[in-house]
Ligand code: KIV
């Protein structure tokens with residue numbers, strides 16, 4: 001099922017994101033984030049892992065009971081009790097999904113599960129059938145897929161699709177894949193599995209090598225049509241693919257990729273701020289899209305270019321992603337044009353070029369001592385110069 005150009009956005013901030021050490025959230029906090037995700041038009045919200053704790057169960061239930069604009073999902077291992085608990089939490093959902101998983105890599109099967117590959121297939125099929133009896137929307141994940149054998153993945157996927165799974169998720173659980181290889185895996189699965197057209201293929205990439213978004217893009221180029229991601233890239237260890245980066249790459253490079261999402265991108269910065277304030281995880285200033293400097297320009301050459309045409313140094317607008325505006329930062333790299341333009345905006349004028357030059361020299365001296373020069377600094381400096389001249 002990869003013929004359409006719509007990529008489903010599955011947000012797992014409330015499940016995998018919450019697995020970041022120190023990021024646990026209360027039920028009310030999760031509800032606030034879920035409402036913001038719904039407002040942003042996220043297609044699927046993974047609200048938690050119902051069997052993990054009574055609190056997680058209550059959070060999923062509260063979200064499923066009240067958030068109707070997105071599909072609400074609970075994770076569950078391929079175990080009867082997990083699946084039943086997930087179904088119970090989702091019972092009032094307008095649209096609910098059970099996401100069940102089992103590991104398929106040799107190392108996980110041998111050491112963690114202590115199961116043979118045949119036993120893993122048997123468990124997976126049984127879990128999907130049980131989930132499918134309780135809810136129509138079932139997703140199945142092959143944990144550690146990027147270190148699993150391709151023939152074995154084809155075998156288990158064919159069987160779980162027959163058992164009722166309608167989304168097949170291929171996680172790069174340990175962030176081991178590189179884009180070309182990961183795209184090739186997706187392409188092979190889609191070509192080799194006879195009933196692949198009955199399911200949507202999804203990916204779930206971790207960021208251990210900083211490649212989670214690149215791997216997700218390679219996967220959609222190869223035919224995957226669901227991407228699992230989190231706000232601010234929150235998640236286990238180095239985190240998950242960042243929703244804001246993936247969504248804006250799809251939007252900005254529609255010319256090349258020909259794909260789209262449902263996301264209202266103007267809700268991205270509010271979502272980022274909400275998640276950061278609730279979890280207490282700050283967003284680094286140079287973080288793509290949502291970092292404080294993502295739309296800030298300091299160098300004289302860049303500021304001069306921006307004053308002539310915005311697209312010289314911006315590939316999207318700050319407003320597209322929910323900032324009020326971009327920023328011209330006045331610092332030691334700023335040039336005369338930007339200096340004059342900012343002072344004009346502030347209502348200050350110069351009686352001569354000599355006065356402007358004098359003020360600009362004083363500005364550069366100050367900028368060597370201070371990281372950022374604020375509007376008040378500029379105005380004070382100009383009135384000093386004008387009083388002296
Ligand atoms: O990283 C992973 O493999 C997971 C699965 C449970 C989908 O989070």
Ligand code: ZN
Nearest residue numbers: 016173204236
């Ligand atoms: Zn994960």
